[in-house]
Each structure stands twice: as C-alpha cells, then as structure tokens.
Amino acid sequence: MSPVPPPVPVSVVGVGADGWGGLAAAARDVLASAEVLIGGPRQLDLLPAGECPGERVAWPSPLRPAVPRLAAEHAGRRIAVLASGDPMFYGIGRALSEELGPEALHVHPHPSSVSYACARLGWPVEDTEVVTVVGRPVARVAAALHDGRRVLVLSSGAASPGEIAALLRERGFGPSRMRVLEQLGSEHEDAYEGTADGWDRPPGDPLNVVAVDCRRDPASAVPRLGATPGLPDAAYEHDGQLTKRHVRAATLCALAPAPGELLWDIGGGSGSIGIEWMRTHPSCRAVAVERVPERAGRISRNAAALGVPGLRVVTGSAPAALAGLPVPDAVFVGGGLTAPGLLDAVWEALPPGGRLVVNTVTLESEAVLGERHRRHGGDLVKLAVAHAVPVGGFTGWRQAMPVTQWSVAKPAAPAAPCDSPAPAPASSPSPSPSSSSSDDKDQQS
Numbered sequence: 001m002s003p004v005p006p007p008v009p010v011s012v013v014g015v016g017a018d019g020w021g022g023l024a025a026a027a028r029d030v031l032a033s034a035e036v037l038i039g040g041p042r043q044l045d046l047l048p049a050g051e052c053p054g055e056r057v058a059w060p061s062p063l064r065p066a067v068p069r070l071a072a073e074h075a076g077r078r079i080a081v082l083a084s085g086d087p088m089f090y091g092i093g094r095a096l097s098e099e100l101g102p103e104a105l106h107v108h109p110h111p112s113s114v115s116y117a118c119a120r121l122g123w124p125v126e127d128t129e130v131v132t133v134v135g136r137p138v139a140r141v142a143a144a145l146h147d148g149r150r151v152l153v154l155s156s157g158a159a160s161p162g163e164i165a166a167l168l169r170e171r172g173f174g175p176s177r178m179r180v181l182e183q184l185g186s187e188h189e190d191a192y193e194g195t196a197d198g199w200d201r202p203p204g205d206p207l208n209v210v211a212v213d214c215r216r217d218p219a220s221a222v223p224r225l226g227a228t229p230g231l232p233d234a235a236y237e238h239d240g241q242l243t244k245r246h247v248r249a250a251t252l253c254a255l256a257p258a259p260g261e262l263l264w265d266i267g268g269g270s271g272s273i274g275i276e277w278m279r280t281h282p283s284c285r286a287v288a289v290e291r292v293p294e295r296a297g298r299i300s301r302n303a304a305a306l307g308v309p310g311l312r313v314v315t316g317s318a319p320a321a322l323a324g325l326p327v328p329d330a331v332f333v334g335g336g337l338t339a340p341g342l343l344d345a346v347w348e349a350l351p352p353g354g355r356l357v358v359n360t361v362t363l364e365s366e367a368v369l370g371e372r373h374r375r376h377g378g379d380l381v382k383l384a385v386a387h388a389v390p391v392g393g394f395t396g397w398r399q400a401m402p403v404t405q406w407s408v409a410k411p412a413a414p415a416a417p418c419d420s421p422a423p424a425p426a427s428s429p430s431p432s433p434s435s436s437s438s439d440d441k442d443q444q445s
Helices: 025-033 041-045 066-073 092-100 113-121 138-144 160-170 245-255 272-279 293-305 342-349 363-376 438-444
Strands: 010-015 036-039 055-058 079-084 105-108 129-132 150-154 177-182 190-195 208-213 262-266 285-290 312-315 330-333 355-360 379-383 386-391 394-399 403-409
Touching: 010 025, 010 092, 025 079, 025 105, 036 041, 041 055, 041 079, 066 092, 079 092, 092 105, 113 150, 113 177, 113 208, 129 138, 138 150, 138 160, 138 293, 160 177, 160 208, 245 272, 245 330, 245 355, 245 379, 245 403, 262 272, 262 342, 272 285, 272 293, 272 330, 285 293, 293 312, 330 342, 342 355, 342 363, 355 363, 363 379, 363 403
Parallel strands: 010 079, 010 105, 036 055, 036 079, 129 150, 262 285, 262 330, 285 312, 330 355
Antiparallel strands: 150 208, 177 190, 177 208, 355 403, 379 403, 386 394
16 A cells, blocks of 8 residues: 655755755755754754754664654654755665655755766766665675776765775776765865775775776786676686576576566576676666575675675575565576476466576476476577587587576466357367367467
8 A cells, every 4th residue: 555645745855065055045945944854963963053943853773664653753744854965866765755655755956976976077977887885785886897987886984995995906906096085065075096906095084985997907817797697607606506607698588687677596506697687787686595505605605796795595495495585577497496396386476477497407307398388388498508628639529418498488367258258159060189189278378
C-alpha cells in the first residue's frame, strides 16, 4: 500500500558548505518560516538561530526508519529537511521520496559536490564517473577503474583518500593522479594532490571529494579488466570451479542483464557469473548460492576485488537455500543440476518473462536439459572452445570439455478462458495419433 503523505508537504532544502550565505532567497524563506527543522547536526549548525527559529530535530540512527515516524509526529506543521548539496543526488531526498511519496515533497536543490568539483577541475560532468563510498565499501571504486577515465569519489570521511590510494595501488592503478577537494563552496575550500603510488598525506577534512585521473601501470601483474563480460580467468581466485571466460561471455549474453535486475547464481563456484552480471551496471544485483563454505568465502573475496562487494552470498544447498530469496529476474544454474527438485523450484520462482540459463558438461545433466528443452522450448546449444598449445616443435589445438547450454524465457501465464465458451460441435473427427501424442502436448506446454 502506498504511504499516505503528510497533509503539509515537506520542504527539502539543499545546503552547501557555504551554509546560509550560499542559499537562494526562496530557500531562505522556506527555512525561516519552517516550524520544524530536521537535519544532521552539521547542517543544523549552519543555520543562524535568529533567522531560523523553528524547532530543531537531529536525525537519529538508523535514519530511514525514523522518516515516517517524524513525519507523523509533526504532521500539520511546516517541516523543512536539510540536505547536503542536491538532495536527490545520493542524498536524503531518495529516502524521503520512497518513504513518504514524491508528491509529499517540495525539493529546493543546491549545487552538488560533483558540480563544484567538475567546475574546479574543468571536467565535463557527463564524462565523469561518480562513485560514492558513503556508507559503502571502498572496494566499489574498483569497478570504475579504466585507463584514461576520470572518476569522482564521494568520500565517507577523512580516511577515504588514503583508502582510495591503497585500492588504486592494489588494482594496478598506482600512477593515477589524485586530487582531494575539501569544503567545496565554502570559505575554507582547499585542495591538494599526488599520485596513488606516492600518497602519504595524513587525513584532512572529513568533507571531501576525491578526483582520480585513472592511469594503469603497464607493468602491473594485475590483469587488465574490460567493461564487457568475459574477464580474464586470472582475475579470479579459484580452485578450478570457474566458468571459463569464453563460455562465461556467452552465458552472460544469454542471461541478458539489464539495469536494476536481480540474478540468482546457483552453484556459484568462484562467483564469476554473478560478479560479471553486477559489473554490467551499478544497479544490477546478484545472489550467489554455494554449498561449500570455502568457496562461498572465495566468492566474497572475488566480488570485493572486482568492484562489486554488494554481491550477496548464501551458503547452502539448492533448492533448500533458495527459500526466502527475493524474486529473480534471471537464474543461472552452474552446478548441482541433478539435485532433486532444483529445476522445478527455479522454474516456479521465476516470474513470467524471467530468464533461465543452465550450463553442464556431463551426459547425465545433458539428458535433463534435453528433456526440459522438449518441454519448455528455448535454445539448446553446445559451446566448444579449443586453445592453441605446443605440440613438440609445432602448435596444435587442445579442446576444452564442451559445454551444453540451455537458455529459455518463462512464458506469460495463459489467458483465462471466456465465461461463455463456444459450444462444441455435434461431432468431431477422431484425433490423429500425432495430435494426441504426449510428445506434442509437452512441446506446447
């Protein structure tokens, strides 16, 4: 059920590091007339008491559960919520919109720290990658590292620049130029720079943004990572349970990830399918299900190293471990295919239009896929990859085990029958053997 908005819209006012002096007249009027002012202590301290006499309420922790409660407590009063910069850009505006409804808000934006930073650096905003580590792991930055790219990192505090420099060195981007911009827009604005390799600055102001000119060390032992699925196998820590890169690329193509979608990666192994699903777009999500605890830990390490620490890992055997998971948009089964009830459970969990991709290398599992393909349709293909290897003084092909892949989209539920079906004819010819065979019925189901 949609939340009921408060009778008086909540004003959301973006405030910069320059405080009251940097606000437009309309924003000042809203804050001056507010009966309740809600914000973080730092933001509330930026407002002069003489100009803003309203009751001041600091956000409790955790913040999100407090939103509907505070709105209800102060219903009927003029409420102004303070936000840093642009409230709708990684700000409190999102939580307010989701909890109260967008129609309950009047938003007064202020230039964001990204706008200020790009203005100082001369970087076009649309060509600049933005990553936030506010309340999130610094490992997220790794997914944005590509030679020649410009990245702005929204810091979580004074320690963030040093943590970012360490990550750049670890991922083979030590030569990258880093610039730390502090207190953007205020009279205390400051900036300093260096390379990740030589970064030795002590922590500075907690209100900072880190600008990174990405430069990859050509001598680095860390594999170069592209932006498309099919990362080098060497990018993963694994024990042999790894979908190899060429098959992995074909598998991601069949899964067809789209922004915001959720994948179940069953039989995660090293986590490569779920990881590369999430790397296709920052809003993609994945759950890896792995029964071996050692491998589950390895999946988490690989996810962090490759910039998607948000990958959720469930340790357990499918189908039992699938209970309670959020509804997937797509499912990949890379192991445990012959487990009783697994494919039935996955098919039941998928919504209409959801995609299922299954890979196998054994004859027993291939027989299962053949039967499912006969029942549900889809594409059944065999993927074979060979690598050139030395053969004495010559070169020959070494064939990897061929992979049988079944991919299918779950059809929409059949339409409900009409209330008044047409009457059956008085007599009907006897059906031919082919039209009544179980094979044909299964092909149509």
